[in-house]
Amino acid sequence: MSTDRVITAEHLSKRFGSFTAVDAISFDVYRGEIFGFLGANGAGKTTAMRMLSGLSMPTSGKASVAGFDVYKENEKIKQNIGYMSQKFSLYEDLTVKENIRFYAGIYGKSNQFIKEKTAVVLDRLHLTAEGDKLVKSLPLGWKQKLAFSVAIFHEPKIVFLDEPTGGVDPVTRREFWNMIYQAANAGITIFVTTHYMDEAEYCNRVSIMVDGRIDALDTPQQLKKTYGVATMDDVFLKLARKAVRSAD
Amino acid sequence: MFILLGMPVVQIIIFGFALTNEVKNSKIAILDPSNDAASTSLIAQIEASRYFEVDQVIHSADEIEPIFKKGRIKLAVIFPASFNEDLQHFNKAQVQLIADASDPNVANTLTNYATAVIMDYQDRITQGRKLPYTISTEMRMLYNPELKGAYNFVPGVMAMVLLLVCTMMTAITIVREKEMGTMEIMLVSPMKPFRIVIAKAVPYLLLSSVNITSILLLSVFVLDVPINGSLLLLVFESLLFTLVSLALGLLISSRAESQQTAMFISLVALFLPTVMLSGFMFPVENMPLPLRTVSNIVPAKWYYSIVKSVMIKGIGLHAVWKETLILTGMLIFFLGLAIKNFKIRLA
Known part of the structure; x- marks a missing residue:
């Protein structure tokens, strides 16, 4: 893991009217790191992620992603990131290959690049035989893995994963995390939100949001030590119980 | 409720x-x-x-x-x-x-x-x-010595079909992308939101052109409704109305969160007024003032009046410039509102 900072946030805030969704959060994410972004529902994770991915303008504070300012250079940020939402977001009525071609096309990749890389990706996913099948005919686990492959297809510097393993069985989750490790080893920074505390253990560092603030940020081992508990689950519960804001 | x-x-x-x-x-x-x-x-x-x-x-x-x-x-x-x-x-x-x-x-x-x-x-x-x-x-x-009903309903059907195809379908497909989550992925991508919207609208613009053509061909050759005025003007006005409908569809899609809502809004807010208040089924002149006022904001009313003037009465732009101007105004207004809504959603 390098000490290159690919995401920096300083007192980043987002207010909707009188409601402060994200309250002056500050953190750095390093290149090739798997950064877990935890928090109860309604703690402000998604809003924070939307600000970093250029979908939403911060109200105040500073942030840069891949070296670009989130206020002024969000178009450049978009070129350098991948995104996988909690909703499954491939076109069900297109084939596997068509989906890849479509999303790669959006990022302006050449036909040559798409063709070569599609073969590699399908081979890695063991989906070569299914390339011309409609996505809706695939089992959910494969769809999720495909969606992740599509999110990093254009070789972004950072990929944002918003609860990527929701509703997936443990075996597939394991395989999914193997893919995440592979991507991280290839130098892609992973910014991931999750509700599964066992997944939090897989992260290099974890931040926990409570009521729009980041209340804890460290390696999973260090966090457990600090709070004097055995599992990440307990760390999370200890912090999340302080929340005043009700989860919706 | x-x-x-x-x-x-x-x-x-x-x-x-x-x-x-x-x-x-x-x-x-x-x-x-x-x-x-x-x-x-x-x-x-x-x-x-x-x-x-x-x-x-x-x-x-x-x-x-x-x-x-x-x-x-x-x-x-x-x-x-x-x-x-x-x-x-x-x-x-x-x-x-x-x-x-x-x-x-x-x-x-x-x-x-x-x-x-x-x-x-x-x-x-x-x-x-x-x-x-x-x-x-x-x-x-x-204009219609044989008192043929077709003279009345062809312009009405044109207004209705264009509205249905453009507004409802545009609204539904965009909302569908929102529901599926694919819209978010596209918004995170370097694609400009404006280009996404254009890409969504173009197929329906093409479809509408085909629809206009087939309605006109059918009315001329099967129903014997003549096109007395300039075909070019008629096509131009139809395209204008199509764009207004598309803008309305975008506006609805920027508001609606589900396909059902989009469909419902399209039907209640557009289809019913178009049928009832455009003058196609019931003469607008006889309605009480409040309804007549409401009918003025129904785009189809102006389009219907244009089509009748151009197609049946055979008159030129000099007589329909007011309606054309109103439609253009509506286009700018709805498009502006749609883009503004779209941006707010992103901010």
Whole structure:
């Protein structure tokens, strides 16, 4: 893991009217790191992620992603990131290959690049035989893995994963995390939100949001030590119980 | 909830009071070269009836066409040069009724009412005389001599189809992307939101062009509805209306969160007003003022009026510039609002 900072946030805030969704959060994410972004529902994770991915303008504070300012250079940020939402977001009525071609096309990749890389990706996913099948005919686990492959297809510097393993069985989750490790080893920074505390253990560092603030940020081992508990689950519960804001 | 309970009330009121095929206070023009006692009293009687309102008195037959083209009047009553003399000497006279039959139902009703009023007058002056006066009426249906219904519904169907295809389908497909989550992925990508929207709208623009073509071909070759005006103008106006519909679809999609909502809004907010308030089913002129005011914000009303003018009456841009301008204004307004909404959602 390098000490290159690919995401920096300083007192980043987002207010909707009188409601402060994200309250002056500050953190750095390093290149090739798997950064877990935890928090109860309604703690402000998604809003924070939307600000970093250029979908939403911060109200105040500073942030840069891949070296670009989130206020002024969000178009450049978009070129350098991948995104996988909690909703499954491939076109069900297109084939596997068509989906890849479509999303790669959006990022302006050449036909040559798409063709070569599609073969590699399908081979890695063991989906070569299914390339011309409609996505809706695939089992959910494969769809999720495909969606992740599509999110990093254009070789972004950072990929944002918003609860990527929701509703997936443990075996597939394991395989999914193997893919995440592979991507991280290839130098892609992973910014991931999750509700599964066992997944939090897989992260290099974890931040926990409570009521729009980041209340804890460290390696999973260090966090457990600090709070004097055995599992990440307990760390999370200890912090999340302080929340005043009700989860919706 | 409001819709469930409010809908029947609104519909009963609209259907019961507002949407009648009855004609009241229709604007008419009078050409009375004789200007004698008999014609004056007949005109007075026509004016006294609640069906008609004399909008203007014209002085030569040349003026008839232009005022119909302006669309201000629906009926013209033409007296002969010697109305009273004819009556006194021959006991019979003739009155010509010219109606704007681009709306055949209204034209029919108006000429019937006018004939009835004239017959009434005839009976009154005949009373106590041996020899009856006969006033015969001669009718001319302008633009649509055979009173074909197709003249009325072709423009209406065009408005409806374009609205349905463009507004509803655009709204639904964009909302579908939102539901599926693919919209978010595209918004995170370097694609400009504006380009996404254009890409979503283009297929429906093409579809609509095909629809316009097929409706026009069918009406000309199967229904014998002529295109009397400039085809180019008609196509241009249709494209303008298509764009307005697309803008409306985008506006709905920027608001609606599910496909059902999008469909419901399209139907309730657009389809029903288009059917009821565009003048296609029920003449707008007879509606009470509040409804007439509401009808002004229904884009289809203006498009319908343009198509009728251009296609059936065969008049050019000089006569429909006002409607064109209104549609253009609506396009800019709805598009602006849609883009603004879209941006707010992102911010």
